Amino acid sequence: MSAFGPTSPLAETRHKLQTAVRSYQDFLIVLNLAESTRIERSVKALEAQIKIDLPRIEAAAYDSHADEHDGHAAMCHSDTRQDLLRQITEWAQDPSGKCIFWLNGMAGTGKSTIARTVAQAFDEKGQLGGSFFFRRGEGGRGNPSRFFTTIAVQLVRRVPTLAPYVRGAIESETGISEKSLNKQFEKLIFVPLSQAINASIPIPMLVIVVDALDECERGETILSVLSETGRLQSIHVRIFLTSRPEFSIRRKFKNVPVDAHQDVILQDIDQDTINRDISVYLKDELARIRKDYNAECPDPELPSDWPGNEKIQALAKMAVPLFIFAATLCRFVGDATWGWNPDVQLARVLNQTSSEGSNLDRTYLPVLQQLVVGLTDSKKEKLALEFRKIIGTIVILEDHLPVSSLASLLDISKTDIDSRLRFLHSVLNIPSDQELPVRLLHLSFRDFLVDPEKRGKSWFWVDEPKTHEMIGTRCLEVMSCYLRKNLCDLKTPGALRNEVDKETLHDCLPPYIRYTCRYWVHHLEHSKRRICDQDAVHVFLHRHFLHWLEALSLMGKISESIALIDTLQLLTKVSTCAPNIMC
Numbered sequence: 276m277s278a279f280g281p282t283s284p285l286a287e288t289r290h291k292l293q294t295a296v297r298s299y300q301d302f303l304i305v306l307n308l309a310e311s312t313r314i315e316r317s318v319k320a321l322e323a324q325i326k327i328d329l330p331r332i333e334a335a336a337y338d339s340h341a342d343e344h345d346g347h348a349a350m351c352h353s354d355t356r357q358d359l360l361r362q363i364t365e366w367a368q369d370p371s372g373k374c375i376f377w378l379n380g381m382a383g384t385g386k387s388t389i390a391r392t393v394a395q396a397f398d399e400k401g402q403l404g405g406s407f408f409f410r411r412g413e414g415g416r417g418n419p420s421r422f423f424t425t426i427a428v429q430l431v432r433r434v435p436t437l438a439p440y441v442r443g444a445i446e447s448e449t450g451i452s453e454k455s456l457n458k459q460f461e462k463l464i465f466v467p468l469s470q471a472i473n474a475s476i477p478i479p480m481l482v483i484v485v486d487a488l489d490e491c492e493r494g495e496t497i498l499s500v501l502s503e504t505g506r507l508q509s510i511h512v513r514i515f516l517t518s519r520p521e522f523s524i525r526r527k528f529k530n531v532p533v534d535a536h537q538d539v540i541l542q543d544i545d546q547d548t549i550n551r552d553i554s555v556y557l558k559d560e561l562a563r564i565r566k567d568y569n570a571e572c573p574d575p576e577l578p579s580d581w582p583g584n585e586k587i588q589a590l591a592k593m594a595v596p597l598f599i600f601a602a603t604l605c606r607f608v609g610d611a612t613w614g615w616n617p618d619v620q621l622a623r624v625l626n627q628t629s630s631e632g633s634n635l636d637r638t639y640l641p642v643l644q645q646l647v648v649g650l651t652d653s654k655k656e657k658l659a660l661e662f663r664k665i666i667g668t669i670v671i672l673e674d675h676l677p678v679s680s681l682a683s684l685l686d687i688s689k690t691d692i693d694s695r696l697r698f699l700h701s702v703l704n705i706p707s708d709q710e711l712p713v714r715l716l717h718l719s720f721r722d723f724l725v726d727p728e729k730r731g732k733s734w735f736w737v738d739e740p741k742t743h744e745m746i747g748t749r750c751l752e753v754m755s756c757y758l759r760k761n762l763c764d765l766k767t768p769g770a771l772r773n774e775v776d777k778e779t780l781h782d783c784l785p786p787y788i789r790y791t792c793r794y795w796v797h798h799l800e801h802s803k804r805r806i807c808d809q810d811a812v813h814v815f816l817h818r819h820f821l822h823w824l825e826a827l828s829l830m831g832k833i834s835e836s837i838a839l840i841d842t843l844q845l846l847t848k849v850s851t852c853a854p855n856i857m858c
Contacts (some may be wrong), residue, residue: 380541
């Protein structure tokens with residue numbers, strides 16, 4: 276009984292409905308949880324099924340987060356490179372097409388952007404077998420040791436039915452990831468694909484994209500091995516490859532049968548087509564810069580037709596065939612660090628590029644010349660010394676380091692490094708997070724700085740061997756002060772590396788220490804110096820040889836020590852010489 280009389284039938288019905296709805300909602304929650312759990316278990320089972328225990332370089336993939344973060348994820352503008360991209364698509368889909376498509380061209384012509392666009396296009400079609408974007412100065416991305424293991428892992432992700440065959444190769448060939456490149460290809464890629472075909476497992480058309488082969492040590496060896504893909508006649512596998520036309524690669528292609536590859540020289544494409552593509556890019560990028568500038572600095576605004584077709588065409592004509600010229604000038608014009616008046620910045624570019632000079636001079640001098648405007652010769656020389664030490668180090672490093680690690684390696688304050696980097700956002704990727712590495716936006720900037728022809732002619736010329744020597748010397752000094760017995764203060768002698776927690780390893784082996792341990796020999800070798808009695812290298816090895824090996828072991832890089840010691844032996848002089856940093 277309610278205060279107003281007996282409960283009505285309508286109220287009872289409403290109560291029953293509400294109870295039923297709540298029960299149904301509870302049922303759905305339980306059902307959804309069960310379904311989510313089932314899906315999660317299925318995903319985990321699939322992951323376990325295709326999991327391949329091979330060392331690989333995840334950052335080398337075309338869509339890696341690392342490249343997205345540091346500005347290397349550019350794709351072709353939708354209205355550019357259309358004929359070339361169509362040609363590549365037709366080549367890949369032609370059942371009787373040649374195995375390798377070699378896109379070659381000089382620095383800055385847009386090879387990597389095209390390669391990334393090609394990789395994405397085939398990925399969206401489910402036809403990307405794998406991708407590896409080589410990058411000099413990026414540790415594992417600058418050498419071939421993890422190329423085939425990385426591609427093998429990507430192939431299994433694309434075609435999970437290959438997993439048992441690749442896993443079988445790993446189990447039957449102990450230490451396959453440390454074997455020769457030929458054996459890695461044969462055991463991890465060629466044989467598994469062949470076994471799948473023999474087992475009547477359907478394999479889709481696959482394209483493997485390899486970018487910047489010239490930035491890989493012994494890249495010609497990879498080319499020689501990849502040419503063997505043509506033996507997979509019953510499988511439609513294609514290799515799309517880009518590189519500069521380096522002599523070692525051109526010579527290797529002469530040994531590849533003509534019917535196995537087709538070539539396109541990027542800068543030889545019709546100049547009107549390249550001019551049009553660069554004009555399209557410049558028009559869009561400068562329109563974006565105008566829009567951003569007017570939104571932040573409305574008085575006075577840039578006119579709606581800025582900078583005008585005449586200037587765009589003049590810039591495009593100067594840029595051909597270098598897309599890197601167009602990209603760099605847009606970053607420079609749009610960089611607010613300079614006080615940000617895009618029209619003034621554009622005028623500086625036009626004035627600079629109207630003078631004589633190489634393509635790279637026209638690309639990078641407008642940026643660097645602004646650093647010395649109004650300085651006396653003595654101040655220019657001081658700035659040049661700081662530039663060569665800081666920026667020279669960044670472009671020569673074998674693996675990039677964050678500002679904090681650069682400061683520790685060079686014994687320079689972070690403030691001083693920041694002041695030198697502040698105006699170089701057009702040519703370097705400088706993250707706001709100082710724990711992330713500073714990287715080159717394009718390898719051609721390094722080429723420009725170390726060009727031997729600029730010796731004595733440019734404030735910014737970097738003496739490559741001398742810079743290697745300086746970095747090598749600092750590595751020795753840092754390691755001599757830091758390395759010691761039982762670096763991580765382990766309580767149990769002979770403890771396994773996997774028993775040491777990651778936090779301890781990070782604290783005891785910060786990035787700059789890891790760098791010095793791995794690459795000091797590299798810098799010594801490229802300094803063109805030799806080891807002799809009682810010099811800094813001899814003293815370091817006498818005092819810290821075992822400490823250095825212990826550090827490499829803790830880093831999981833002890834296998835590298837064999838090659839490093841071999842190099843040190845080659846650099847040893849038989850005769851003695853006076854004590855010095857390096858002989």
